[in-house]
Amino acid sequence: MGSKNKLKRFRENETFNNVIQPTRDELVNQQFDLKGHWNEKVFRNDHPLVLELGCGKGEYSVALGKRFPDKNFIGIDIKGARFWRGAKTALEDGIENVAFLRAQLELIDLAFAEHEVDEIWITFPDPQIKYKRTKHRMTNMEFLQRYKKILKPEGVIHLKTDSEFMHGYTLGLLHGAGHEVLYANHNVYKQEGSPDEVTSIQTHYETIYLEKNKPITYIRFKIN
Numbered sequence: 001m002g003s004k005n006k007l008k009r010f011r012e013n014e015t016f017n018n019v020i021q022p023t024r025d026e027l028v029n030q031q032f033d034l035k036g037h038w039n040e041k042v043f044r045n046d047h048p049l050v051l052e053l054g055c056g057k058g059e060y061s062v063a064l065g066k067r068f069p070d071k072n073f074i075g076i077d078i079k080g081a082r083f084w085r086g087a088k089t090a091l092e093d094g095i096e097n098v099a100f101l102r103a104q105l106e107l108i109d110l111a112f113a114e115h116e117v118d119e120i121w122i123t124f125p126d127p128q129i130k131y132k133r134t135k136h137r138m139t140n141m142e143f144l145q146r147y148k149k150i151l152k153p154e155g156v157i158h159l160k161t162d163s164e165f166m167h168g169y170t171l172g173l174l175h176g177a178g179h180e181v182l183y184a185n186h187n188v189y190k191q192e193g194s195p196d197e198v199t200s201i202q203t204h205y206e207t208i209y210l211e212k213n214k215p216i217t218y219i220r221f222k223i224n
């Protein structure tokens with residue numbers, strides 16, 4: 001995408017009432033006033049709060065929002081020009097239970113209060129295969145502890161990925177640390193039993209992987 005197009009999207013994001021873009025300072029200095037008040041101030045209801053981490057264009061957040069009108073969804077990504085697509089679709093289609101947050105996932109526990117979140121989806125994260133990149137892997141121990149902090153005690157995490165490495169790494173880590181794997185499937189479109197919300201929605205990256213015939217994997221788990 002050209003830089004002119006990106007700038008246009010950034011400017012439009014500023015005008016969208018479903019896009020929230022705190023500064024890093026606001027988050028770090030504990031001045032972000034939606035922390036602990038997302039439902040009350042953004043959605044004006046007390047429905048369960050669901051996050052999509054690294055949402056890209058936001059296909060999952062928008063599709064789940066349509067399917068589950070009694071839940072609230074927030075797609076989170078650092079790249080505003082990507083989630084512009086999801087935010088615009090949500091506005092055009094009048095989907096009021098979907099919003100987008102521009103933030104670094106490393107700061108997620110500064111954007112949400114303890115136990116504020118009911119569910120987390122992680123859709124096609126960069127697997128960060130090189131050992132030196134472990135700290136950026138979105139299911140490493142540090143990230144899981146951040147998720148645990150903001151999730152309700154019964155909160156569930158969904159991981160959908162094409163990366164065998166990411167699937168295996170996460171399963172190994174969950175088993176090793178005594179977390180609870182509720183469901184795992186290493187080829188959701190071939191192996192029976194996949195939940196409908198896993199096979200009926202495809203993200204942008206997923207579409208590319210499916211064209212290359214890559215198996216898509218899924219894990220649903222709880223952090224103890």
Ligand SMILES: C[S@@+](CC[C@H](N)C(=O)[O-])C[C@H]1O[C@@H](n2cnc3c(N)ncnc32)[C@H](O)[C@@H]1O
Pocket residue numbers: 053054055056057058076077078079082103104105106123124125126203204205206
């Ligand atoms: C491979 S893309 C997947 C996008 C989308 N979920 C999909 O399946 O089409 C990974 C996304 O995660 C975002 N991302 C990666 N690391 C991040 C971080 N530390 N904080 C915020 N966003 C991040 C990237 O900007 C990118 O949009």
